[in-house]
Structure formats: C-alpha cells, structure tokens
Amino acid sequence: MALRQIFADNLRRARLAAGMSQEELADVAGIDRTYVSALERCRYAASIDVMERLATALQVTPASLLEDVGDVV
Amino acid sequence: MALRQIFADNLRRARLAAGMSQEELADVAGIDRTYVSALERCRYAASIDVMERLATALQVTPASLLEDVGDVV
DNA sequence: CTGTGACTCGTAGTCCGTA
DNA sequence: TTACGGACTACGAGTCACA
Numbered sequence: 269m270a271l272r273q274i275f276a277d278n279l280r281r282a283r284l285a286a287g288m289s290q291e292e293l294a295d296v297a298g299i300d301r302t303y304v305s306a307l308e309r310c311r312y313a314a315s316i317d318v319m320e321r322l323a324t325a326l327q328v329t330p331a332s333l334l335e336d337v338g339d340v341v
Numbered sequence: 342m343a344l345r346q347i348f349a350d351n352l353r354r355a356r357l358a359a360g361m362s363q364e365e366l367a368d369v370a371g372i373d374r375t376y377v378s379a380l381e382r383c384r385y386a387a388s389i390d391v392m393e394r395l396a397t398a399l400q401v402t403p404a405s406l407l408e409d410v411g412d413v414v
Numbered sequence: 415c416t417g418t419g420a421c422t423c424g425t426a427g428t429c430c431g432t433a
Numbered sequence: 434t435t436a437c438g439g440a441c442t443a444c445g446a447g448t449c450a451c452a
Contacts, residue, residue, distance in 0.1 A: 271393040271403055289434060300428050305436060312426060315386040315445070319407075320344035330344055331404040334392075362415060373447055378416060385445055388426075417452080424446075433436085 271334065275319070276310040278333045282326045283308075297325035344407065348392070349383040351406045355399045356381075370398035 283293050283304075290308070294301040298321060306312055307322075314322075316330075323330040356366050356377075363381070367374040371394060380387055380395075387395075389403075396403040 270390070272389055275389055291434075301435095302429080302437080303427055306427090309436075311437095313388040313390045315388045315426070316345050316348055316392070316407075317343070317386040318427080319389070329407075329409075331407040331409075334389075334402075334404040334407060336402075336404075364415065373449095374415090375417080375449085376447060378418085382417070384418090388445070391446080419449105419451095421449085422447090425443100426445075427443080428441080430438100430440085432438085 269336070270310075272310050272313050274336050275314065275333055276308050278335065278337070279304075279322060279326075280308045282328050282333065286326050288326075293322070293325055297321045342409070343383075345383050345386050347409050348387065348406055349381050351408065351410070352377075352395060352399075353381045355401050355406065359399050361399075366395070366398055370394045 283290070286293075288296070290304045291301050294304045297304075297318075299318060303312075307314055307318075319330050319333060323333055356363070359366075361369070363377045364374050367377045370377070372391065377395075379385055380391075392403050392406060396406055
C-alpha cells in the first residue's frame, strides 16, 4: 500500500473524528477546499508542510497521519 | 520548529545511524545525491512519496522520520 | 564526501464552476 | 457536503558543474 493512500485514509479518519467538513478543515488549515478533497481521494502527493498544517488543524501529530493502521476494511 | 526541519534532522540522524553516506542513501533510494543534500539542508519541503522512498531505503518507518525528538543539540 | 547555484520540467496547490 | 473538471501559478523534483 502506497504511503499516499495511508495518508489519505488517516486524513479522512482524523477529519471525521474531529467532526469537521472538508471545507472547515481546508479553512482552518489555510489550504484550498478542493485540494483537501483531492488529497483524500489520493490524487496528489502532499508536501511535508501541507501535512504539518493539516495535522495542526486536526490537532494530531504529523507522524500519526502516516501510521500504517493496516487494512481497516 | 518547522516540520521540514524535524524531517531534515531525522533524515540525517537515520542516515548516520545506518552508517550510510548521502551518496549511498541517494543510490539506494533512487534519487540524486545532491537532492539528499538539499533535503538535509532543509531546502525543500519533501513530498510524501520521497519520504516513503527515503524511509524504505533507511529501513525505518515513514512516521519515525517525522517524530519530534526535540532539540537533541 | 558534501554544499550550492543554476537550470529544466512536472506536479503540487489555487481558483473557477458544475453536478 | 463532496466529487470532479479545466486553467492557471508556484514550487518541488531531479540533474549538472564547481567549490
């Protein structure tokens, strides 16, 4: 499993856990609304500083967004 | 402290711990020697898939490269 | 072995609108 | 609320020569 996919999964999970919409998260993190959508859909390989902003906005550690939780499916 | 800096530090530490030169790491990770140098010097905000390749080459988890170990200085 | 400036090229990332 | 497309710009990706 690619790391981008793991990141996408963790991002979505963390966002939902925080009870935020993509729009809210994008707003708080200071990034584009459609970009959050694209990230969760694994369209892009986010750079490290975007990860940082996202992690901060979600109040989780950046490292936790890369943790491989295996197939939750 | 910016995450890019933490990443740069962790990258260098992991590389030295593995007893590799920038050249060797670059070779194993399949990226340019000078690019590894640039990354360790915090010149760029590495993207997630570069991190993945680097982590694999160093045989550490991608998440460990983002762990804030504080000022080791 | 490593740092660095210069360079090209691809894509990250933004902004628009629509379903 | 989210997925997704197009068009655009900024910056990361990747390489070279030289110190």
